Every structure is written in structure tokens, then in C-alpha cells.
Amino acid sequence: MEPGTGLLADDAQRQRVRLTIAGAVQGVGFRPFAYRLAVSEGLGGFVRNTGSGVALEVEGEGEAVERFLARLEREVRPPAVIDRIAPETIALTGQRDFSIAPSSTGEAPGVVVQPDLAMCEDCRAEMNDPANRRYRYPFTSCMHCGPRFSIIEAVPYDRARTAMRHFAMCNACRAEYHDPASRRFHAEINACPDCGPRLTLRSADGATLAEQGAALEQAAQALRDGQILALKGLGGFQLLVDARNEAAVTRLRQRKHRPAKPFAVMAGSIAQAHALAYVSRAERQWLESPVAPIVLLHSRTDASPSLAPNVASANPNIGLMLPYTPLHHLLMDMLGFPVVATSGNRSGEPLAANDEEALSRLSGIADLFLTHDRPILHPVDDSVLRVIAGKATVLRSARGFAPLVLTDPHQTAPVLALGGHMKSSVAVGQAETIVLGPHVGDLDSVETRAAFSSSIASMTALYGLEPARVACDAHPGYHSTHVAQAMGRDVCKAPHHLAHVLSAMIDNDLSGPVLGVAWDGTGHGSDGTIWGGEFLALGEDTYRRAAHLLPFRLPGGDAAIREPRRAALGALHALYGDALWDMECEPLAAFTGQERGVLRTMLERGTNAPLTSSAGRLFDAVASILGLCQRASFEGEAAMAVEFASDRASAAFALPPPLVSEEEGVLRIDWRSMLGTLMEALQAGTDADDLAAGFHDWLVCAIVDVSRRIGIERVVLTGGCFQNARLTEQAEAQLRAAGFQPFRHLRVPTGDGGLAVGQAAFAARMLTEEKR
Structure with missing residues (x-):
């Protein structure tokens, strides 16, 4: 609202205006900001939290009121964000003073719940000051930092509805809470050593070993001695x-049952981060931001101190983060060296969030437990992002990002979206917004399925959602699909790759027409096959499968997801037929003679060998053929190996361009001549790294060629394959050079972690498929 809008009838007279404000306005210092602003203009009135945002009334001279209205939007600072202000001129009451009034709870919940924030510099300075009463206090926080989503029970956001209700403020903290000059003015998480949470060090059997400072000292010594510490963050x-x-990291891998997947590392400072990895300006900004995510960086070969080689074996990148809580800062300052900081779970299980859970599930992994008595009400893992071409792509949306609020004007009737099976997360849609909840995990284990149910309950409760429709993936076998069907609501099954494209469109505020390039490992196709190399053309209310990669068979079905050598045999059989079995190549050599006989029968008869158009499985096939990965111990391992090989290339080997044909109105991209040339070049001694780079070039060429043939200007890149920096950067650059407008994911994960957003968007639109 700008001055001179005519809202105030007569600037010379006293006026009273009521404002209903929506946005990120709770838990971010908005009420103290509004209080100080109103007092500075000599206005009376009040501000209070409500279930749907903030209610604010100001009364005073007309010019002062109008200045206040203009300054309110102009001077508000992140993380506070005003989305909408509904003003109304009301009757005067004669009020001269301004106050922060008690919150009201009658409205339907609709407030933006804030993500947890990393420790601010002011709090860190206090914690490091021997003269400050919060000296070395591991739970120091203020209005600008600390827990939010992880401790909230209900809205409005007040101490009585958070986990901090268990800690009564002492007199000193209460004085800060009521002092308008303090940055803890109405800070609901305010606490100090006299009244706040306390540290405890426990043994693996739960016995208390030490408390407070002594607990921290002993935990640090245990890490120096090579022990594994479970820390409640x-x-x-x-x-x-x-x-x-290296021995300690090996022990962690063995106990966690995580043989090869890279571990994240916490560096004690930005200087230490620079000593371990190459850090660009954009990457540093993210590392030091209030989000404080894990950032994928390129490791230094001259790193000092050098990391154990098994932290990220055969991986030129490292997932690095900086301390983000007071506890982490204190511990890292005491240690002076980097630590592995990985999720507190066994592989395939969700994050442990309370002491009972941790002692039960992690006692066989951790030697000691450094815990505290502040409850975690909503478990939130660390977020992960990668900076690609100078812009961040979020790979895992969790602490600092989630709940993630997105705008979608189509959202009217409330919808609950349950995501897919891998990298599960839940979203809710209503009132022109979609809110993506935090990463939960893969829905294979009983424990993760229980965490998934808890995430559904917490997201619907916090946002007051009574869903009229439940959206899920179209795959009939997913646990999330079964949950949707059991809810007894109108179930909307969103096509997997269409949901990917829609999530990218929401992320970039796009409407049709759009060409979506949806490339991933697995997704249920409407023709009964496994899709994953898709080009989907979207209009305003329709979509169609415009193109796809040539399908090939996966011998063993789901087993091929874990064994790239199987995908390779399927692709090579599509190329060579029966002649394959007389060839010498890496994929065949990876099987025994008896296994080859079984696989041959599968491929020739099509038994237990489903067709797939998946770009992810084509990556797997190339990884196997080049001898980079025959068996994968984690999702994406083979594709990552191909990307890393391409980065080592001295020059990309030129592979023949894609052969594109049309079949029943759908373009088909034939990769067989490319793969045949790759095989011939490999057998002739061409370096595998150069061939991996050439394969990336071929993929980019396919994207541009098909985009030209379809002719839609805006092209969105989505799906797990676009976590690959080389593929994404080159595709964007080549599309732009060809006259297209490329878009990719920024805030919403490009993999299955973003599916729920696309499902919510689909449920609000109900696009119809064009048949050709």
C-alpha cells in the first residue's frame, strides 16, 4: 500500500485502521517490529497473533497512520514476509498507547509456520562473551534465530503452544521478553542457563554420565578418541x-549399514570449509545463511586437514555444512577439526528425534549420546542443496526450508498430497498456497511409514486442513497410494512425471504452454510400462506425452534398479539381439554363466523384464558398460559415477546424434546408434571418461532436438537426473542458445521429494490427457 491511496478520508483527523495480515508473520519478530513502528509514529492500538496470521489496529493522526501503513510493507525484513494486507477503516476508540495483545485462537489455522533458523551472529557473540549471562549456553537464541517448526504444537505461535512451555522463564528472561528495546522482546523461545534446556551425556544403555558443561567436554573428548557420538540437534x-x-569412519559405516554412500561433513568455520573444498561466493552465502544447509562442494585435493578417504569414496564432491546451533558451535570450537555429521538413523529408517527412540535404534551405532530436555515435536533432517550455474537447486527440503510455502492461484478446495515412495514428503494446498512439509524418507520400513503418518497428522493439524481431496502417485503399489485410498476421501492419482513437471512450474510460477523434460529412474506410465525419459507438453488444461526415449527391457525388474549391469544387458540386447551373448563386455563379465542363461531367457521371452523409457536406467547402462558401477549400494550411485567420469574427461568423444522418429503422433528418441558407437570406441581403447562426457553431450543434443521439433518456447527440466550439474548446465545453455527459455527447480526438490507439490497442483487443475 503506497501513501496517497485514498484509504484515509482526512489526514487532518484521527483515524483507526484495522489490518488483517497474512504471510510469514509469526516467530519472526513481526509483532515487535510493528510495535516499535507504531510507537515511533505516536500511534495507539495493538498487534496480536491469530490462527490465520496477524491482526493489527492503529489509531492516531491521519498522516501518521498513513506513514505507518507505507513503512510497514517497506521496512519489514526477512525472514518476515507480508503476503497480503486487508485494511479496513473502523470507529475510533480513543486509544493512545500501543501493545502486543494476547493471541486469539478462534480462527481456522492458516498461518505460515516458520522453518528453524541457524544461530545468528548476535547470539553467538553473547555465547562467546565471558561477561554475558549466556556465556557457553548451548541453547542461546533470540527473535532472529533458533527452533520454530521443530518445536511448535499449534498456532498461533506462542510459547504456550511450543515445546518451550516446559521451561518457565526466569525473572531476567521475562524482563527481556517485555522490553521493547531487546531483540528478545516477545521471543517465545527465550531461555538462559537458569531456566532453559539442559545438556546430558548418556551411555549406550541410557545411564547419565555428565550434565551441562561437563557433558559437552566429555563428548568432545570421545570424538577426539575416535568414538561415535549421537547428538540431539x-x-x-x-x-x-x-x-x-579412517578407522572411526569405517566403524560408523559398518554399524549404520551404509557401505558407500557419502557422508556429510561439518566444518567448524568458513575458513575450515575453504581448506576442505572449493567454495564459490554463492556457495558461501548458502553455507552462512539462516538456512545453513548441507551444500555439495568440489573437494580440494590439497585439503588440510585431509579427510578420511572413506568419508566420500570415489566421489570428488563433499556435502559440507557449518555449525548452525549454539551446541554445534561450542562443540566444533572445542574440537578444531571437521566431523562427519550424518542423520541419526539406520539406513532405510527415519531420523530419531527423542531419547527413547535414539537409545533404542542407535545404541548399536553410537558409543555415547549427547542429548537435552527440549522436546522435538516435528523431526527435521538437514537440508541439502547444490549450486548449479550460480543458482541453488534444493535436493532435500528439510531444516531451514520446510515448511516451504509456494503460491498457486488454483488452490481452492483443501487438498492433501502424499508424494511418492522414495524421498517422501507431504504437501497441503488451500487458499492459493501449497505448503511442502519436510523430507521424511523412503517408505520401505515400518519406522519410516510411521514417520510418514506422523507427518500427515502434523501438517494437516498445523494448517487446519480437512482435505476435500487426497492426491497421490498413480503407481498402484506405492505405500502412499494405499494410504490415500484408505482415507475414504476423493482420491486423485497424479501421473508421476506430470507431477514432476507441475512441481517445477509451481517453483517457477509458470503456467502453460510448457514443455516438461521429466527424466528420472522410475515412474508408472499410463501404458503400463516404466517411464522416465519423458517430454510432456502442457497447455492450460491439457497435457500429452510428446516424446520419450526408446524403451528397453530390465531383466529382473526391480533388481535392475540395484544392479546397473542388468540395465546394461537390457539396453545391449535391444541393440545387438542374440549376438550380445557372444560378445565380450563388462556387463556380461559381471555375471556367471548360469546367471547369463537366466537373463537371456528373461530378455528373449520378456518374462520378469518390464519395458522402460527411463533416462536414469540409461545412465545405469552406460555406467556398467564403461566399467564404472555394476552394483549400486544407494540410489543414483551409477549415474553419479558417469557424471564424475565426465568431469575428468580431457575431451568429450563425439557420438552420433539422436535418431528421432514419430510413432502414432509421439516422438521416439533412438539411442541405439549412440550406444553402439560408444561400445566400439570403448573396445578400441577410447578413455571411459571421454565417453562419459560424450554421453552427456548426446543427452543434451536430444533435449534440444526434441524441443525444436515440438516448438514450445518454455522448457522445464525436472526429475532426479537433473541433480546432475553437468547435464543441467549444458542443457540450460544449449536450450538458451537455441532460443528457448529453460527453467529448472530452485526451492522444490527436483527429485521425488518435490512430487507432492506437483500432485497438489494436479488435484487443483485436473488436467486431461490428449490422446493421439
Whole structure:
């Protein structure tokens, strides 16, 4: 609202205006900001939290009121964000003073629940000041930092509805809480050593070993000695170990049952981060931001101190983060060396968030437990992002990002979206917004399914959602699909790859027409096959499958997801037929003679060998053929190996361009000549790294060629394959050079972690499929 809008009838007279404000306005210092602003203009009135945002009334001279209205929007600072202001001129009451009034709870919940925030510099300075009463207090926070989503029970956001209700403020903290000059003025998480949460060090059997400062000292010594520490952080437990100690890291891998997947590392400072990895300006900004995510960085070969090689075996990148809580800062300052900081769970299970859970599930992994008595009400793992071409792509949306609020004007009737099966997350849609909840995990284990149910309950309760419709993936076998069907609501099954495209469109505020390039490992196709190399053309209310990669068979079905050598045999059989079995190549050599006989029968008869058009499985096939990965111990391992090989290339080997044909109105991209040339070049001695780079070039060429043929200007890149920096950067650059407008994911995960957003968007639109 700008001055001179005519809202105030007569600036010379006293006026009273009521404002209903929506946006990120709770838990971010908005009420103290409004209080100070009103007092500075000499206005009376009040501000209060409500279930749907903030209610604010101001009364005073007309010019002062209008200045207040203009300044309110102009001077508000992140993380506070005003989305909408509904003003109304009301009757005067004669009020001269301004106050922060008690919250009201009658409205339907609709407030933006804030993500947890990393420790601010002011709090860190206090914690490091021997003269300050919060000196070395591991739960120091203020209006600008600390837990939010992880501790909230209900809205409005007040201490009585958070986990901090268990801690009565002492007189000193209460004085700060009521002092308009303090940055803890109405800070609901305010606490100090006299009245706040306390540290405890426990043994693996739960016995108390030490408390407070002594607990921290002993925990630090345990890490120095090579022990594994389970630390209760902001949103759940982490497993910590000396990242320089190869034997300790090996022990963690064995106990966690995580043989190869890279571990995240916490560096004690930005200087230490620079010593471990190459850090660009954009990457540093993210590392030091209030989100404080894990950032994927390129490791230094001359890193000092050097990390144990098994922290990220065969991986040139490292997932690095900085301390983000007072507890982390204190611990890292005491240690002076980097630590592995991985999720506190066994592989395939969700994050442990309370002491009972941690001692039960992590006692066989951790030697000691550094915990505290502040409850974690909503477990939140660490977020992960990668900076690609100077812009961040969020790979896992969790602490600092979630709940993520997105705008979608189509959202009217409330919808609950349940995501897919891998990298599960839940979203809710209503009132022109979609809110994506935090990462939960893969829905294979009983424990993760229970965490998934808890996430559904917490998201619907916090946002007051009574869903009229439940959206899920179209795959009939997913646990999330079964949950949707059991809810007894109108179930909307969103096509997997269409949901990917829609999530990218919401992320970029796009409407049709759009060409979506949806490339991933697995997705249920409407023709009964496995899709994953898709080009979907979207209009305003229709969509169609415009193009796809040539399908090939996956011998063993789901087993091929874990064994790239199987995908390779399927692709090579599509190329060579029966002649394959007389060839010498890496994929065949990876099987025994008896296994080859079984696989041959599968491929020739099509038994237990479903067709797939998946770009992810084509990556797997190339990884196997080039000898980079025959068996994968984690999702994406083979594709990552191909990307890393391409980065080592001295020059990309030129592979023949894609052969594109049309079949029943749908373009088909034939990769067989490319794969045949790749095989011939490999057997002739061409370096595998150069061939991996050439394969990336071929993929980009396919994207541009098909985009030209379809002719839609805006092209969105979505799906797990676009976590690949080389593929994404080159595709964007080549599309732009060809006259297209490329878009990719920024805030919403490009993989299955963003599916729920696309499902909510689909439920609000109900696009119809064009048949050709």
C-alpha cells in the first residue's frame, strides 16, 4: 500500500485502521517490529497473533497512520514476509498507547509456520562473551534465530503452544521478553542457563554420565578418541565422528549399514570449509545463511586437514555444512577439526528425534549420546542443496526450508498430497498456497511409514486442513497410494512425471504452454510400462506425452534398479539381439554363466523384464558398460559415477546424434546408434571418461532436438537426473542458445521429494490427457 491511496478520508483527523495480515508473520519478530513502528509514529492500538496470521489496529493522526501503513510493507525484513494486507477503516476508540495483545485462537489455522533458523551472529557473540549471562549456553537464541517448526504444537505461535512451555522463564528472561528495546522482546523461545534446556551425556544403555558443561567436554573428548557420538540437534539426532579418522569412519559405516554412500561433513568455520573444498561466493552465502544447509562442494585435493578417504569414496564432491546451533558451535570450537555429521538413523529408517527412540535404534551405532530436555515435536533432517550455474537447486527440503510455502492461484478446495515412495514428503494446498512439509524418507520400513503418518497428522493439524481431496502417485503399489485410498476421501492419482513437471512450474510460477523434460529412474506410465525419459507438453488444461526415449527391457525388474549391469544387458540386447551373448563386455563379465542363461531367457521371452523409457536406467547402462558401477549400494550411485567420469574427461568423444522418429503422433528418441558407437570406441581403447562426457553431450543434443521439433518456447527440466550439474548446465545453455527459455527447480526438490507439490497442483487443475 503506497501513501496517497485514498484509504484515509482526512489526514487532518484521527483515524483507526484495522489490518488483517497474512504471510510469514509469526516467530519472526513481526509483532515487535510493528510495535516499535507504531510507537515511533505516536500511534495507539495493538498487534496480536491469530490462527490465520496477524491482526493489527492503529489509531492516531491521519498522516501518521498513513506513514505507518507505507513503512510497514517497506521496512519489514526477512525472514518476515507480508503476503497480503486487508485494511479496513473502523470507529475510533480513543486509544493512545500501543501493545502486543494476547493471541486469539478462534480462527481456522492458516498461518505460515516458520522453518528453524541457524544461530545468528548476535547470539553467538553473547555465547562467546565471558561477561554475558549466556556465556557457553548451548541453547542461546533470540527473535532472529533458533527452533520454530521443530518445536511448535499449534498456532498461533506462542510459547504456550511450543515445546518451550516446559521451561518457565526466569525473572531476567521475562524482563527481556517485555522490553521493547531487546531483540528478545516477545521471543517465545527465550531461555538462559537458569531456566532453559539442559545438556546430558548418556551411555549406550541410557545411564547419565555428565550434565551441562561437563557433558559437552566429555563428548568432545570421545570424538577426539575416535568414538561415535549421537547428538540431539535442532530437528533430531545426528551421528558424529572424527572425519579425519579412517578407522572411526569405517566403524560408523559398518554399524549404520551404509557401505558407500557419502557422508556429510561439518566444518567448524568458513575458513575450515575453504581448506576442505572449493567454495564459490554463492556457495558461501548458502553455507552462512539462516538456512545453513548441507551444500555439495568440489573437494580440494590439497585439503588440510585431509579427510578420511572413506568419508566420500570415489566421489570428488563433499556435502559440507557449518555449525548452525549454539551446541554445534561450542562443540566444533572445542574440537578444531571437521566431523562427519550424518542423520541419526539406520539406513532405510527415519531420523530419531527423542531419547527413547535414539537409545533404542542407535545404541548399536553410537558409543555415547549427547542429548537435552527440549522436546522435538516435528523431526527435521538437514537440508541439502547444490549450486548449479550460480543458482541453488534444493535436493532435500528439510531444516531451514520446510515448511516451504509456494503460491498457486488454483488452490481452492483443501487438498492433501502424499508424494511418492522414495524421498517422501507431504504437501497441503488451500487458499492459493501449497505448503511442502519436510523430507521424511523412503517408505520401505515400518519406522519410516510411521514417520510418514506422523507427518500427515502434523501438517494437516498445523494448517487446519480437512482435505476435500487426497492426491497421490498413480503407481498402484506405492505405500502412499494405499494410504490415500484408505482415507475414504476423493482420491486423485497424479501421473508421476506430470507431477514432476507441475512441481517445477509451481517453483517457477509458470503456467502453460510448457514443455516438461521429466527424466528420472522410475515412474508408472499410463501404458503400463516404466517411464522416465519423458517430454510432456502442457497447455492450460491439457497435457500429452510428446516424446520419450526408446524403451528397453530390465531383466529382473526391480533388481535392475540395484544392479546397473542388468540395465546394461537390457539396453545391449535391444541393440545387438542374440549376438550380445557372444560378445565380450563388462556387463556380461559381471555375471556367471548360469546367471547369463537366466537373463537371456528373461530378455528373449520378456518374462520378469518390464519395458522402460527411463533416462536414469540409461545412465545405469552406460555406467556398467564403461566399467564404472555394476552394483549400486544407494540410489543414483551409477549415474553419479558417469557424471564424475565426465568431469575428468580431457575431451568429450563425439557420438552420433539422436535418431528421432514419430510413432502414432509421439516422438521416439533412438539411442541405439549412440550406444553402439560408444561400445566400439570403448573396445578400441577410447578413455571411459571421454565417453562419459560424450554421453552427456548426446543427452543434451536430444533435449534440444526434441524441443525444436515440438516448438514450445518454455522448457522445464525436472526429475532426479537433473541433480546432475553437468547435464543441467549444458542443457540450460544449449536450450538458451537455441532460443528457448529453460527453467529448472530452485526451492522444490527436483527429485521425488518435490512430487507432492506437483500432485497438489494436479488435484487443483485436473488436467486431461490428449490422446493421439
